Amino acid sequence: MAEELYITSGTKEEQYQALIPQIKALVHEEPDLIANMANVSAVLKAQFDFFWVGFYIVKATELVLGPFQGPLACTRIAKGKGVCGTAWERAETIIVPDVNAFPGHIACSSLAKSEIVVPLISGGKVIAVLDVDSEYLNHFDKVDARYLTEIARLIRST
DSSP, X not given: OOOOOOOOOSSHHHHHHHHHHHHHHHHTTOOOHHHHHHHHHHHHHHHHOOSEEEEEEEETTEXXXXXXXXXXXXXXXXXXXXXXXXXXXXXXXXXXXXXXXXXXOOOSOTTOOEEEEEEEEETTEEEEEEEEEESSTTOOOHHHHHHHHHHHHHHHTO
């Protein structure tokens, strides 16, 4: 288990590249999904200072709030509702440059301006989603999608 996080500078891609081996070490021998989600939320918040970063876990017909870093969040989200529920329903990553322009967006905080949601898929099913919000418009791009997807794979493969 990793005991320290090394915060790096550089481009966004360089920062993700420095984080990946640290996250691998963090989750490598920890089989508990919730523990890994908690630590990954903390790592991403510390490195990037995202407004909100966390997980929603699939429980029957809804997503239920899991480990996160940031202000209070919505507790339950129905399948197909908001960005998280839509990412779950489609089983695909969704980048939203302006959450106010997303049909059916669920505003857990009026301060969030853009969002990316990455599904965690295991056995062909979405088991959770990684949700990251920013207080800036157009904050997320293909670099975030690529590396957050890689991080989601690391978590669900433990």
